[in-house]
Amino acid sequence: EPEVTQTPSHQVTQMGQEVILRCVPISNHLYFYWYRQILGQKVEFLVSFYNNEISEKSEIFDDQFSVERPDGSNFTLKIRSTKLEDSAMYFCASSERTGPGNTIYFGEGSWLTVV
């Protein structure tokens, strides 16, 4: 069964450092997403991406965050200058199309710890 893959599975970084989280969406999918989950809290939407541009972003996705599809297979989330409160599990997701009848599939997550 096709799946969304994410790397790294766990990263520890110092406050103020830049972090790039990588994702390989399901191959025929066109819509890509990042969500995050702070320990013990709900899964929260960050951003959606289609046709090489951001479709929608939440209030969490400020100027510190950026997304990119650098080639035909990868989708990345960059955090420019990490803060302690960025410590969370980050989930990449993808869907074939958008719209309520199209399922969004999630990767296993990248656990980011900022120290």
Add this chain to the structure above:
Amino acid sequence: DAKTTQPPSMDCAEGRAANLPCNHSTISGNEYVYWYRQIHSQGPQYIIHGLKNNETNEMASLIITEDRKSSTLILPHATLRDTAVYYCIVRPGSGSARQLTFGSGTQLTVLP
């Protein structure tokens, strides 16, 4: 987005059916009901979705009431590996690509 209400926790005996309820009384006519689960901080796993009709797949069955104000996810023969947080999500019918708003879900514990 239509809100959902789920019990915070449920137990189920291994091998028995697990019936997880969800209320979504403000659901609109073109909004789908989605179920995901999350096993111990892994990525949310898609289970099933439906609009009006009952649905069944290899994982579960989804029963939606005729007025669509509530639904039940049924795991027919629960195993210990089904212990997880189960999320019932109503997905907007138009516009937003955001589409999945997770609540607190129901912690299902399958007991041996």
